[in-house]
Amino acid sequence: MVPGVTQEIRDRGGVAAARRLRPRRSRARRRSPGPVRRGANASAGRSEKSHAGLAAQRRRRGQPRISPSPCAGPHRQGLRRVKVNGVPHPAPVDPRRLLSDHLRHDLGLTGTHVGCEHGVCGCCTVLFDGAPIRSCLILAVQAEGHEVMTIEGLAVPDGPLHPVQQAFHECHGLQCGFCTPGFVLSVVGLLAEHPHPTPEQVDEGISGNLCRCTGYASIRRAVARAAELSKQ
Numbered sequence: 001m002v003p004g005v006t007q008e009i010r011d012r013g014g015v016a017a018a019r020r021l022r023p024r025r026s027r028a029r030r031r032s033p034g035p036v037r038r039g040a041n042a043s044a045g046r047s048e049k050s051h052a053g054l055a056a057q058r059r060r061r062g063q064p065r066i067s068p069s070p071c072a073g074p075h076r077q078g079l080r081r082v083k084v085n086g087v088p089h090p091a092p093v094d095p096r097r098l099l100s101d102h103l104r105h106d107l108g109l110t111g112t113h114v115g116c117e118h119g120v121c122g123c124c125t126v127l128f129d130g131a132p133i134r135s136c137l138i139l140a141v142q143a144e145g146h147e148v149m150t151i152e153g154l155a156v157p158d159g160p161l162h163p164v165q166q167a168f169h170e171c172h173g174l175q176c177g178f179c180t181p182g183f184v185l186s187v188v189g190l191l192a193e194h195p196h197p198t199p200e201q202v203d204e205g206i207s208g209n210l211c212r213c214t215g216y217a218s219i220r221r222a223v224a225r226a227a228e229l230s231k232q
């Protein structure tokens, strides 16, 4: 026994005190690790097995496979439709499809251009229930039950140009034209909100669209001209 402890035992009176003074082992060290628990793994194995069994049962009965996600699969076709340029279209099958990709690749509306694909350039602007939005920033399924207008829906085929298109044409508001569908739809949205926009409102209205060719002066003139033409 440790000499200091022996002395204290003597001072306090005997073995009972020694038992009290014996350093205690921590509960954690005293507890034995025990047998390895198998319950969790075993039940996981059972549940995997039962899922496989259920799938086999469904196959034997000729029942269709259960879709892995409630959001995926052709059954989505039965959900609400997306109205594009006044025409109802089936909802997109892939729930991760961007609206811009859905318009271009599924519906063939390639007038919606795609530049940056992360909401900076504004090339992909469309009207969503009449308001300009960037179609590369929303999923096509989010448009279910809403009305989308692309540049193709602005004027009837073989009919006169829309006043905003006419104004861009008259004022040379475009050069390469890559940004133009986005600008035109932003201006349509702007004039719907402010039929007589101030220069500040014009700048604000087209601030989400980038043009690398025109320098914006002719686009600003086109907006003013579009406001005039819309009055007539």
Ligand code: FES
Pocket: 113, 114, 115, 116, 117, 118, 119, 120, 121, 122, 123, 124, 125, 134, 135, 136, 137
């Ligand atoms: S492609 Fe959508 S903002 Fe650039």
Ligand code: FES
Pocket: 173, 174, 175, 176, 177, 178, 179, 180, 210, 211, 212, 213, 214
């Ligand atoms: S006209 Fe070329 S990017 Fe605008």
